[in-house]
Amino acid sequence: xxKVTRRLLLLGAAALLSISSTSSRARAQSADDDLxxxxxxxxxxxxxxxxLPRVEGDQGGSTGAGETLTKDLDMTGLFQVLDPSSFPAQLxxxxxxxxxxxxxxxxxxxxxxxxxxxxxxxxRVYVVARGDTAQLSKVYSAADVRDAVHQFANDVVKxxxxxxxxxxxxxxxxxxxxxxxxxxVVDADGGRMSVVTKMGSDCLLPAFSPSGGEIxxxxxxxxxxxxxIVSAGGGRxxxxxxxxxxNTGAAWAPNGGLALTLSHEGNxxxxxxxxxxxxxxxxxxxxxIDSSPSFSPDGSQIAFVSNRGGSPQIYVMPAGGGAxxxxxxxxxxxxxxxxxxxxxxxxxAFTGRDERGVFDVFILDVRSGRVDRVTQxxxxxxxxxxxxxxxxxxxxxxxxxxxxxxxxxxxxxxxxRGSASSPSWGPAxxx
Amino acid sequence: xxxxxxxxxxxxxxxxxxxxxxxxxxxxxxxxxxxxxxxSKEEPPLIVSHDFVVAExxxxxxxxxxxxxxxxxxxxRAEAPPQTLKVAxxxxxxxxxKEAPRPDDPKISKDLKRALDRARKLEALAxxxxxxxxxxxxxxxxxxNREIGDQYQAxxxxxLHQNYNFxxxxxxxxxxxxPEIAFHIGGDGTIADVHLTKPSGNSFVDDACxxxxxxTAKLPPPPAGVRGMRVQCEK
Numbered sequence: 001x002x003k004v005t006r007r008l009l010l011l012g013a014a015a016l017l018s019i020s021s022t023s024s025r026a027r028a029q030s031a032d033d034d035l036x037x038x039x040x041x042x043x044x045x046x047x048x049x050x051x052l053p054r055v056e057g058d059q060g061g062s063t064g065a066g067e068t069l070t071k072d073l074d075m076t077g078l079f080q081v082l083d084p085s086s087f088p089a090q091l092x093x094x095x096x097x098x099x100x101x102x103x104x105x106x107x108x109x110x111x112x113x114x115x116x117x118x119x120x121x122x123x124r125v126y127v128v129a130r131g132d133t134a135q136l137s138k139v140y141s142a143a144d145v146r147d148a149v150h151q152f153a154n155d156v157v158k159x160x161x162x163x164x165x166x167x168x169x170x171x172x173x174x175x176x177x178x179x180x181x182x183x184x185v186v187d188a189d190g191g192r193m194s195v196v197t198k199m200g201s202d203c204l205l206p207a208f209s210p211s212g213g214e215i216x217x218x219x220x221x222x223x224x225x226x227x228x229i230v231s232a233g234g235g236r237x238x239x240x241x242x243x244x245x246x247n248t249g250a251a252w253a254p255n256g257g258l259a260l261t262l263s264h265e266g267n268x269x270x271x272x273x274x275x276x277x278x279x280x281x282x283x284x285x286x287x288x289i290d291s292s293p294s295f296s297p298d299g300s301q302i303a304f305v306s307n308r309g310g311s312p313q314i315y316v317m318p319a320g321g322g323a324x325x326x327x328x329x330x331x332x333x334x335x336x337x338x339x340x341x342x343x344x345x346x347x348x349a350f351t352g353r354d355e356r357g358v359f360d361v362f363i364l365d366v367r368s369g370r371v372d373r374v375t376q377x378x379x380x381x382x383x384x385x386x387x388x389x390x391x392x393x394x395x396x397x398x399x400x401x402x403x404x405x406x407x408x409x410x411x412x413x414x415x416x417r418g419s420a421s422s423p424s425w426g427p428a429x430x431x
Numbered sequence: 432x433x434x435x436x437x438x439x440x441x442x443x444x445x446x447x448x449x450x451x452x453x454x455x456x457x458x459x460x461x462x463x464x465x466x467x468x469x470x471s472k473e474e475p476p477l478i479v480s481h482d483f484v485v486a487e488x489x490x491x492x493x494x495x496x497x498x499x500x501x502x503x504x505x506x507x508r509a510e511a512p513p514q515t516l517k518v519a520x521x522x523x524x525x526x527x528x529k530e531a532p533r534p535d536d537p538k539i540s541k542d543l544k545r546a547l548d549r550a551r552k553l554e555a556l557a558x559x560x561x562x563x564x565x566x567x568x569x570x571x572x573x574x575x576n577r578e579i580g581d582q583y584q585a586x587x588x589x590x591l592h593q594n595y596n597f598x599x600x601x602x603x604x605x606x607x608x609x610p611e612i613a614f615h616i617g618g619d620g621t622i623a624d625v626h627l628t629k630p631s632g633n634s635f636v637d638d639a640c641x642x643x644x645x646x647t648a649k650l651p652p653p654p655a656g657v658r659g660m661r662v663q664c665e666k
Contacts, residue, residue, distance in 0.1 A: 032613040032628050032659075032661060033661075035613055035658075035659040035660055035661045036484075036581075036584065036657060036659075036660060036661065037483045037484065037660070037661035037662070037663065038483065038484055038584045038587060038588050038660060038661070038662055038663075039483040039484065039588075039662075039663045039665060040588055040591055040592060040595055040640070040643065040662050040663065040664045040665065041664075041665040041666065042592065042595075043595045043596060043597045043639060043664070043665075043666055044595060044596040044597070045596060045597055045598075045599045046596040046597065046598055046599065047598075047599050048598050048599060048600065076600075077599065078599040078600040079599070109598075157600075160600045161600040329498065330497075330498055330499060330500045330501065331498075331499065331500040352500045353500075354499065354500045354502075355496070355499045355500070360500075362500060362501075371500065371501055372501065373500065373501050373502055373503045376502060376503045399553065406599070408599065409599045410503070411599075
């Protein structure tokens with residue numbers, strides 16, 4: 001009886017307390033509601049501080065695994081990779097284990113660990129705020145350790161953003177400067193460059209096919225700018241379009257065939273051709289020069305450059321031809337449009353010449369017409385190409401070589417040194 | 432009637448009184464609950480809650496030509512704190528750093544000369560930043576090219592904006608409910624009692640909103656009648 005009584009007493013007191021706290025919360029809520037309200041938008045972006053301790057089994061960088069992982073994760077523009085020389089010895093000798101308390105002291109928000117043994121790579125991802133349990137723990141095997149590291153880097157990106165990275169994809173380039181002017185292919189991180197043509201003449205404007213198996217490009221091999229297609233792995237190039245005059249600036253349609261500029265009828269116009277070179281349709285008909293086509297991800301629209309308004313500007317028209325609509329109105333010289341592969345975010349990257357005569361990379365939001373600048377104050381930067389996930393842009397620069405930038409964070413990395421033009425980023429690696 | 436005096440007797444007496452006490456507490460609790468429920472169903476409050484206003488302050492600077500390509504907005508520059516001690520007067524100051532080698536110095540090595548030449552070329556490529564662009568009547572805290580909203584609220588938004596950062600890679604497009612915070616503003620502008628009033632469901636995003644207020648710490652002294660602020664944090 002006494003127990004029951006005590007319980008009843010406690011229940012009564014709890015009911016009173018609950019009523020009192022509910023009413024005080026309600027009062028506080030009501031007090032907050034009375035405050036003037038403002039909306040904060042346009043948040044900046046902070047890179048996540050990432051600890052990347054030395055890779056086990058990669059003493060002295062012998063396998064290149066540590067360097068590859070660091071470059072991959074730096075390239076994403078999502079992380080600020082902390083300097084490993086600042087880590088105390090205790091952390092360096094931690095192995096694949098993890099102590100969140102220790103990593104907090106060096107300011108890391110997340111830690112990525114890797115061990116290389118034989119052809120295998122074992123990777124772990126820890127988030128300091130989530131304790132000592134690994135958020136990702138996986139073993140990767142590949143013939144080349146670089147490929148295994150790229151697979152791990154893709155999973156690291158996925159563990160933070162929900163979408164895998166693009167490592168393992170490749171970028172085609174037209175080599176310029178001294179030496180050969182052939183078409184080359186490099187890994188997205190600038191590694192493993194290979195020349196895929198042996199034309200012995202100027203080659204330009206490469207374009208990766210949607211499957212990644214072929215590259216279309218223009219060459220002056222027969223003293224006319226003809227269109228060729230070569231296997232992405234190298235081999236004999238096939239002359240595909242050989243009309244007198246221009247056969248340049250080819251873009252692969254997502255649903256088959258190509259669009260390019262031909263001038264055999266007197267003026268530079270856009271045409272649709274098959275992979276056998278047969279003309280399927282003439283897309284533009286205008287006394288102005290029309291060039292640089294780029295398909296929207298669903299293949300329904302084409303962005304291109306035309307000087308029909310007096311100066312080179314970006315226009316958009318239906319992929320089957322039709323009335324073009326001008327989409328850039330700022331700047332007097334806009335060229336090389338590249339439609340983002342992201343269907344949910346229609347954007348066109350392009351090269352623009354600003355009021356001081358400097359070429360830089362810009363992004364046009366197709367829906368709003370808003371133009372944002374990607375590069376600024378670092379020489380001339382041109383010929384943008386989107387990564388297969390539409391998160392990164394690669395472009396060439398007067399600083400020499402190929403650069404990759406995350407336009408959201410403006411984090412830029414030089415991935416390849418050399419002289420090249422017109423990069424074309426191939427499709428995502430097969431998973 | 433004689434009251435029982437023994438300890439046993441007293442315990443028995445209080446044992447008999449307890450159920451009555453419990454009933455009394457329960458009844459009072461019920462009455463209080465009824466009053467609270469009735470109070471909560473009262474007529475709408477006299478002060479209607481304010482809708483969110485978008486307050487932006489135009490950046491101080493020269494207006495940019497409408498048909499020029501845009502430039503990347505530079506963050507507002509913080510003013511340098513007043514110098515309290517001149518380095519030259521500080522007896523504990525470290526020795527001045529060595530002067531950098533000059534490319535025309537015949538004593539330097541070829542490699543160093545080449546490196547200096549390359550650095551000079553890269554520096555020449557880097558275009559110096561132009562002065563900020565905006566409006567001649569703008570504010571150093573301004574971030575926008577248009578000035579709208581209440582002057583004090585725009586100042587608050589401008590100051591919070593400087594500390595408002597999302598972690599990179601968070602897909603903010605997937606956040607349907609922007610978080611909301613509230614805080615009090617002291618007479619001298621000090622921010623206090625920062626609390627999350629509406630969570631977004633993503634702790635990174637909620638933290639970014641709370642941190643914007645906590646890191647700002649102090650605002651200009653508020654005008655009369657303003658004792659706090661509600662802030663909805665969008666992407």
